[in-house]
Amino acid sequence: MSPSDRTCCGVVEEARLRAHDRRTHKPQPWIVRKVAVGLTLALIAYTSYVYVGIFCRDMIIKNQSALGSPTVGIVFLVIFCILLLMVLWSYYAVVTTPPGYAADFVEKFELERPVRGQQSTTFSDTRGMSYELLSPPVDVSNHTSALSNSGNTVPVTLPVVPATATQDKVYHSTPHHQGTSTPDEAHITNVPADTESMRVPGPAPPSSHGSSHHSSSSSDAPPQLFSRQPSTTPVLVAQYRHCGKDKIIKPPRTHHCRACGTCVLKYDHHCPWVGHCVGAFNHKFFVNFVQWASILSFWMFATILGFNIKSQTRSPAPAINPQHIVAVALTALFGLFCCLMFLTQVQLIMLNQTTVESLAFRSMQEREQDNLARMHRWYDFGAKQRTRQRWDKEWGRIGKEGNLWWLGSSRANWECVMGKNVWWWFLPVGRGLEDGLSFPTNPRFDNQGRWRRRREWPSDLQ
Numbered sequence: 498m499s500p501s502d503r504t505c506c507g508v509v510e511e512a513r514l515r516a517h518d519r520r521t522h523k524p525q526p527w528i529v530r531k532v533a534v535g536l537t538l539a540l541i542a543y544t545s546y547v548y549v550g551i552f553c554r555d556m557i558i559k560n561q562s563a564l565g566s567p568t569v570g571i572v573f574l575v576i577f578c579i580l581l582l583m584v585l586w587s588y589y590a591v592v593t594t595p596p597g598y599a600a601d602f603v604e605k606f607e608l609e610r611p612v613r614g615q616q617s618t619t620f621s622d623t624r625g626m627s628y629e630l631l632s633p634p635v636d637v638s639n640h641t642s643a644l645s646n647s648g649n650t651v652p653v654t655l656p657v658v659p660a661t662a663t664q665d666k667v668y669h670s671t672p673h674h675q676g677t678s679t680p681d682e683a684h685i686t687n688v689p690a691d692t693e694s695m696r697v698p699g700p701a702p703p704s705s706h707g708s709s710h711h712s713s714s715s716s717d718a719p720p721q722l723f724s725r726q727p728s729t730t731p732v733l734v735a736q737y738r739h740c741g742k743d744k745i746i747k748p749p750r751t752h753h754c755r756a757c758g759t760c761v762l763k764y765d766h767h768c769p770w771v772g773h774c775v776g777a778f779n780h781k782f783f784v785n786f787v788q789w790a791s792i793l794s795f796w797m798f799a800t801i802l803g804f805n806i807k808s809q810t811r812s813p814a815p816a817i818n819p820q821h822i823v824a825v826a827l828t829a830l831f832g833l834f835c836c837l838m839f840l841t842q843v844q845l846i847m848l849n850q851t852t853v854e855s856l857a858f859r860s861m862q863e864r865e866q867d868n869l870a871r872m873h874r875w876y877d878f879g880a881k882q883r884t885r886q887r888w889d890k891e892w893g894r895i896g897k898e899g900n901l902w903w904l905g906s907s908r909a910n911w912e913c914v915m916g917k918n919v920w921w922w923f924l925p926v927g928r929g930l931e932d933g934l935s936f937p938t939n940p941r942f943d944n945q946g947r948w949r950r951r952r953e954w955p956s957d958l959q
Contacts, residue, residue, distance in 0.1 A: 523758070524755070524756060524757055524758025524759070525756045525757075525758075530756065530757070530769070530772050530773060531772045533769040533770050533772065534592060534770070534771065534772045537588070537770050540827060540831065541581075541584070541585070543824075543827075544797060544824050544827055544828055545577075545581060547801075547820050547821065547823070547824040548577055548797050548801070548824065549574060549577065551818060551820060551821070552564070552573075552800075552801055552804075552821065552824075553570045553571075553573050553574045553577070554570070555570075556569055556570025556573075557570040557571060557574070562815055562816075562818065564804040564805065564807070564808050564815075565804055573800055576796065577793075577796070577797070580789065580792055580793040580796060581793060583789040583793075583925075584786070584789045584790050584793050586925055587782055587785040587786040587788075587789050587790075587925040588771075588786050588790075589925075590779070590782040590785070590786075590925040591771050591775075591779050591782035591783045591785075591786050591925075592771050592772055594778055594779040594782055595773070595776075595778060595779065596761050596762065596764070596773060596774040596775060596776025596777060596778055596779050596780075597761065597762035597763070597776045597777040597778040597779075597933045598759050598760065598761060598762070599740075599743065599745055599747055599748060599751050599759070599760040599761070599762055600743050600745060600759055600760060602748075602762075602933075602934060603745045603746065603747070603748065604745070605743070605744045605745055606739070606744055606745065606746065724888065724891070725865070725888040725891065725892050727892065727899065727947075727948040728947070728948075729947055730946075730947070731945030731946055731947060732901070732945075732946035732947075733749065733938070733944070733945050733946035734945055734946075738751070740753050740760050742758075742760075743759060743760050745760065747760050748762060748933065748934045748935065749935070749936055750762075750763045750764070750851065750854075750902070750936060751763065751764060752764035752853055754767050754774050756774075757773060757774055761774045761776040761777075762776050762777040762778070762933035762934065763776050763777035763780070763851065763931065763933050763936075764776050764851065764853060765780055765783075765851045765852050765853070766851075766852040766853070768783065771783065771786075776933070777931060777932070777933030778928070778933060780914055780929070781914055781915055781916070781921070781925075781927070781928060781929055782925050783842070784839065784842050784843070784846070784914070784915065785923070785924070785925040786925070787835040787836075787838045787839040787842065788835075788839050788923070790831070790832070790835040791832055791835040791836040791839055793832075794828040794829075794831050794832025794835060795828070795832045795836070797824065797828045798825055798828040798829050798832055801821050801824055801825050801828075802825050805817055805821055805825075846910060846911055846914045846915070847907040847910050847911055848896055848897065848900065848903065848907075848910065849900060849902045849903050849904055849910035849913065850896070850900060850902070854900075854902075858895055858896050858899075858900070861895055862895055862896075865885075865888075865895070869881045869884060869885065872884065890951070891950055891951060892948065892950060892951060893941060893948075893951060898939070898941050899941075899948055900939060901938055901939050901942050901946055901948075902936055902937075902938065902939065903939050904937065904939075912929070912930060913929050913930045913931050914929040914931070915929060916928060916929050916930065917930070940954065940955050940958060941954050941958065
């Protein structure tokens, strides 16, 4: 290939990458984000028509195809109307309540570009966001919590991130664990022999008798020692929370949503069924919606299916209405989806985790499981359990003591999102105790957001 061809291919590839970058960073059109809301309302409208206009109406007017008495039809209609009201009320609340956008509360900052010859260091987090740290340093601590609705852009140079102090000299055991740690990572690493750890069984000696020299040298090799080593990245330092797209220093637990094109306070996930993200200000209403939607769906599913099965025991058995079958299928699928979502949200709230944060903890647990598989044979479940208990004794549990936002009890975590009033747990009114901008941190972490060993915790927590 000639140099001109290579240059042409390079230009085409660069143009393709730029086009892909524009498509990736460009938010979805408004109509695309809201189309699923129309589908949800259409689903609710159709199933309501089948339940009220066919199932209950036939019983109330004593139609020949009725599956029950008029009294049963009236009772079912009243219960359905109450449940439908709660579903529509909670759905309206979650759709019309913004999740909270960080750009409405935090000042904007324009990072200075490095001049020629000036050294810079680039840091990346797990979401691909890069941070360029330049010198000379300036203090931005007074700006991180500034509340402003103005769109002024203030040029600022971020300070250099302080070097993270390592308490133990760490040697990575595999190439998979090499490199700079990210806020959502935890590694299993080699540690010195004086650290409480677990020996790894070495490979079996070779069966050949002619390799005695190799066998003796293998037996003289030092044993491998492993211990849990969480990430040492100071995730609470302001530099690690800068968003290059919105030009802001994000409050804690804030993430940039690609679909909405902006940073969302306490981002949980982007839900197309509500048309925007689930965040700090509408998380409670989302839980209320999936809660009532599950109850309504299963009520419709159980009553329609149950009475159709009961009718087939009569002689002669009436024909099954095809629309009953469609309604049963739709309510079963929608109810199962909403029920699983509700149970997942309840579990995450009681652990004080968002969906994004739970994925990071799951990744940590999977990596730890992989390392346990390397340390012990597949059938040695007792040894794996003892090793995990030893690590938990040294550090605490990954999802609880190892959660920066864990408040110490499930009740406290729940009230932060759902509020202290018990009625608010079921009705789409009120709000939680969080403002989306600041959060109390777990005292088992240092002031920069790094998980400490149990011996370094406050004395009342050890």
